[in-house]
Amino acid sequence: MTTAALPLQRVHARRGWLARFIRRNPTGTAAVVAIFVMAVIAALAPWVAPYDPVANDFASMFSPPGPPHWLGTDAFGRDVLSRVIYGARTALVVGFASSLSGATLGAAIGVVSAYFGGATDIVVQRFTDILVSFPLIVLALAMIAILGGGTGNLIAAIAISFVPRIQLVVRASALGVRRTAFVEAARAIGAGHWRIIFRHMVPNVVAPYLVMMTAFLGQAILLEASLSFLGLGVNEPTAAWGLMLSGAAVEFVQRAPWMAVFPGLAITFTVLAFNVLGDSLRDALDPRLRT
Amino acid sequence: MTRFILTRLFLIIPTLLAVAVLIFVLVRVVPGDIVELRLVGGGSFVTKGVIEAERARLGLNKPIWQQFVDWMTGLVRLDLGTSMWTGAPISHEIAIRLQLSVQLALMSTLIAVALAVPLGTLAAVRRGTVIDYAVQVFSVAGLATPSFWLGILLILFLLTTFHWLPPLTFTPLWQDPRANLLQLIWPALAVGYRYSAVTTRMTRSAVLEVLREDYIRTAWSKGLASKTVLRRHALRNAMMPVVTVIGLEFAFLIGGLVVTEQVFNLNGIGKLFVDAVGRRDYTLIQGLMLLIAAIYIFVNFVVDLLFAWLDPRISYE
Numbered sequence: 367m368t369t370a371a372l373p374l375q376r377v378h379a380r381r382g383w384l385a386r387f388i389r390r391n392p393t394g395t396a397a398v399v400a401i402f403v404m405a406v407i408a409a410l411a412p413w414v415a416p417y418d419p420v421a422n423d424f425a426s427m428f429s430p431p432g433p434p435h436w437l438g439t440d441a442f443g444r445d446v447l448s449r450v451i452y453g454a455r456t457a458l459v460v461g462f463a464s465s466l467s468g469a470t471l472g473a474a475i476g477v478v479s480a481y482f483g484g485a486t487d488i489v490v491q492r493f494t495d496i497l498v499s500f501p502l503i504v505l506a507l508a509m510i511a512i513l514g515g516g517t518g519n520l521i522a523a524i525a526i527s528f529v530p531r532i533q534l535v536v537r538a539s540a541l542g543v544r545r546t547a548f549v550e551a552a553r554a555i556g557a558g559h560w561r562i563i564f565r566h567m568v569p570n571v572v573a574p575y576l577v578m579m580t581a582f583l584g585q586a587i588l589l590e591a592s593l594s595f596l597g598l599g600v601n602e603p604t605a606a607w608g609l610m611l612s613g614a615a616v617e618f619v620q621r622a623p624w625m626a627v628f629p630g631l632a633i634t635f636t637v638l639a640f641n642v643l644g645d646s647l648r649d650a651l652d653p654r655l656r657t
Numbered sequence: 658m659t660r661f662i663l664t665r666l667f668l669i670i671p672t673l674l675a676v677a678v679l680i681f682v683l684v685r686v687v688p689g690d691i692v693e694l695r696l697v698g699g700g701s702f703v704t705k706g707v708i709e710a711e712r713a714r715l716g717l718n719k720p721i722w723q724q725f726v727d728w729m730t731g732l733v734r735l736d737l738g739t740s741m742w743t744g745a746p747i748s749h750e751i752a753i754r755l756q757l758s759v760q761l762a763l764m765s766t767l768i769a770v771a772l773a774v775p776l777g778t779l780a781a782v783r784r785g786t787v788i789d790y791a792v793q794v795f796s797v798a799g800l801a802t803p804s805f806w807l808g809i810l811l812i813l814f815l816l817t818t819f820h821w822l823p824p825l826t827f828t829p830l831w832q833d834p835r836a837n838l839l840q841l842i843w844p845a846l847a848v849g850y851r852y853s854a855v856t857t858r859m860t861r862s863a864v865l866e867v868l869r870e871d872y873i874r875t876a877w878s879k880g881l882a883s884k885t886v887l888r889r890h891a892l893r894n895a896m897m898p899v900v901t902v903i904g905l906e907f908a909f910l911i912g913g914l915v916v917t918e919q920v921f922n923l924n925g926i927g928k929l930f931v932d933a934v935g936r937r938d939y940t941l942i943q944g945l946m947l948l949i950a951a952i953y954i955f956v957n958f959v960v961d962l963l964f965a966w967l968d969p970r971i972s973y974e
Contacts, residue, residue, distance in 0.1 A: 496679050499953040500946065501912025504930070511934040511942055512684060588803055592916045595805055596931050608803075616809055616920065620816045630806035638801035 387650070394646025400639040408454040417445035419452040419605040428622045438624035441614035446624060450632050452605035456517070457636060460600075461587040464521045468528030468586075469579035475529065476536030477567050480544055481559070490533070497530035506589055510598050520599045524589050532578045536571050543570045573651040580647050584640035591633045607633045658965070665961065669954055676950040677732055680943050681725055715741050728943065737944040742936045747944040750929060757827055758918075758925035761841055761848070762910045768849030769856055770903060776853075777860025777899075778892065784865065792857065799854030804913050808847040808920035815843065827924060844921040848913040852906050859902040863895040870894075896967060904960035908953040 388395045407414055416434070423443035431438040437446040479490045497505065509523035543549060544567065552562050593599030594608030602609060610629035619626050712718045716727065731738050737747035780792035815821045828836040867873065868891055876886045914927035926945065933941040 492675065493679060496676050496950065499676075499908070499950055501909045501915075501949075503912040503915055504946065504949055507915070507930065507934045508684065508942060508946060511937055511939070584801065588801075591803055592805065595803075595916060596919060598931070598934060611806060611809060616812070619809060619813045623813055626806070626809045626813065630803065630809065633806065634798070634802050637803075638797065641797065641801055 391646040391650065393642050394650075397639045397642040397646070400635070401643065404454055404636065404639070405458060407451060408458050411451050411455055415445075415448035415451045417448040419444065419448040420603040428618065428625075430622075431624050437628045438622065440610070440622070440625050441618065446610075446628055449605040449610055450607070450628055453607040453610065453629065453632060454636070456600055456604060456606040457587045457590060457633075460517065460521055460524070460590040461583050461640070464524035464586045464590075465528065465579050465582035467521070468525030469532050469575060469582060471525065472529040472532030472578075473536040473571065473575045476533040477540045477563060477571060479533070480537045480540035481563055481567060491537075494530045494533055498534060502527045502531075502585065503589060503592055506593060507598065510593065515598060515601060517600050517604070520590065520593060523593075524586050527589075528582050528586075532575070532582070535574050535578055539571045539574045540567055543567050577644070577648045577651055580640070580644040584637040584644060587633065587640065588637050662962070665958055669958065672954055673947070673951060674729075674732070677729065677947055680946045680950075681728055684939050684943055684946075685721065685724065732947075737947070738940045740933075740938055740941045742933075742938040742941065747941055750941065751926065751944065751948060754925050754929055756829065757841075757923060758911070758914055758927065760830065760837075761845055761914060761918075761923070761925065762907065764841055764845035765848040765852055765910060765913070766903065766907050768845055769852035769906070772849070772853040773856035774860055774892075774899065777857040778864050778887070778895075780857070780861045781864035781868065782887070792861070796854040796857040799850050799857075802851065803916070804847045804851045805916040805920045807850060808844060808917050811843045811847055812920070841923075844917050844923060847920075848910065848917050851913060852910065855906055856899065856902050860895065860899050863898045864891055867891050867895045893967075897964065900963055900967065901960060904956050904963075908956040911949055911952070 416436075421444065423439070425443065426435065426439050427441060427443045429435050429439040429443075431446075435445050435447065437450065439445055440449070475490065479487045500508075505527035506523045509526050510519065513519040513522055549562060549566050552566055557565075590599055590606070591608030591611075594606045595612045596608075597612060600606040600609055607629040611626060615622075615625040615629070709718070716724065719727075728738065735748075737751075739746050740750055743750070776792045776795070780789045783789050828840060830837045873886065873890055876890045881890075911927060911930075914925060915930055916927070917923075918925045918927040919931060926948070929941070930945050932938075933945060
């Protein structure tokens with residue numbers, strides 16, 4: 367729910383909302399630009415990356431950074447720069463897919479649960495109360511134990527672990543909307559349940575939904591990296607930042623520190639960009655969610 | 658007060674039973690056969706008889722309701738069952754690792770609080786200055802840095818400057834306190850930094866809010882020293898939300914331990930959980946999830962008690 371803007375501000379907003387957003391949120395703008403650049407590089411990975419990210423080259427194992435391998439090579443002689451670039455693909459695909467599906471499923475449950483209320487709502491809320499008491503990574507790990515490994519299951523596991531959290535927030539907003547006069551009016555003129563849900567409830571919970579989804583993007587990338595690091599996420603030889611940090615990167619950290627430093631920097635900068643974007647989006651859309 | 662504590666403690670039991678039901682539903686009712694996954698997953702050929710025998714050994718040939726009754730009746734007798742992988746009692750598997758993880762969690766919390774409260778207060782008092790921005794960058798970076806990567810960097814730093822490697826075996830505190838602390842301080846730092854990020858933000862905003870209050874202006878205007886105003890008037894009142902965050906984060910600390918224990922080769926609860934997931938040891942996963950939920954519920958209970966102690970206006974009578 368956006369707060370009602372004053373007419374004056376609204377005119378101003380229409381004239382240049384982009385310019386205003388940039389002026390008010392310089393860090394948020396920087397984050398958007400960084401994410402955009404990253405997405406372009408990830409999309410153009412086959413043309414940007416100097417080497418094949420999965421090609422072994424045992425003649426140049428553990429090469430230090432410098433030409434022709436600008437970020438060095440790993441224990442299999444694979445080019446670290448190329449693997450970091452392709453790793454961005456994995457991180458962004460898993461991050462977007464899991465937070466979009468998790469947030470959507472959670473929001474749907476939250477709205478329906480709030481709208482119908484009653485016994486369904488009570489059962490759903492009891493389950494949610496229990497599920498939010500587990501750290502995200504614990505829920506995701508439990509899901510992986512059930513679903514199995516691989517990128518598809520990893521996305522599902524991360525998405526499911528988000529569901530209870532977003533469900534809680536969206537339900538709280540939806541409860542407020544349910545009590546408003548326009549929902550009452552819609553019911554009075556004989557609108558059906560689903561019409562009320564889609565036409566009146568859903569548009570009014572879009573703001574918390576977007577805020578939560580953006581906040582989860584950074585978390586999802588961090589989770590993907592952690593799970594891949596533990597060997598329970600993306601499988602070798604796919605390029606993924608977490609995977610690059612496991613095994614040889616720890617074992618040979620003194621001999622080849624570049625193997626450990628660059629993928630970690632990539633994770634940190636990406637998560638940082640998404641977190642900053644999430645924070646400024648929250649401030650812009652829904653200041654009440656500020657923590 | 659005693660009555661309140663007893664009621665709250667008593668209410669934990671039905672909550673835990675509900676958690677146990679949900680965990681069973683979550684882990685078991687979902688389709689998928691552990692035995693097949695484990696025996697055939699490696700690509701080897703096994704006969705149907707072997708699979709059946711393994712299922713019978715693990716009690717998986719019983720109907721699902723029977724397995725559920727077994728799990729619940731076991732819990733009532735405080736029996737978590739046996740691990741599907743090692744065959745050892747789960748309570749034993751947990752007990753031998755709990756000390757390490759609890760100590761690590763407490764040390765991480767100490768580090769986090771020692772970082773967060775002074776930094777958050779400083780940022781609030783010096784709002785809008787370079788110090789404030791520096792603290793905010795420090796905490797935003799903490800949220801984005803994976804603790805396992807920080808752990809790897811710490812090991813790299815220790816190796817290059819001190820030629821020190823994390824030892825392979827764990828030394829308990831009472832055997833050799835110095836070796837024990839030296840071993841756990843680095844993983845505690847890796848987990849604690851991330852943990853401090855949220856608490857720093859919370860401290861900053863809580864102190865900022867309190868500094869706007871009338872009684873702070875009164876305290877200033879009657880000429881009290883800034884130290885007194887901060888300590889006696891501002892910090893004391895700002896501590897409530899901070900304590901909540903510290904409590905919640907402590908309960909979530911196990912999530913940080915899951916990866917960090919792996920990096921530092923520590924055989925704690927987090928590593929046990931990862932191993933259990935890797936081996937699809939469902940009974941062990943169930944037991945550990947119940948333990949994590951129990952810790953969360955218990956910490957919440959302690960936070961409630963702390964509230965009553967911090968704020969005399971709250972009484973639970």
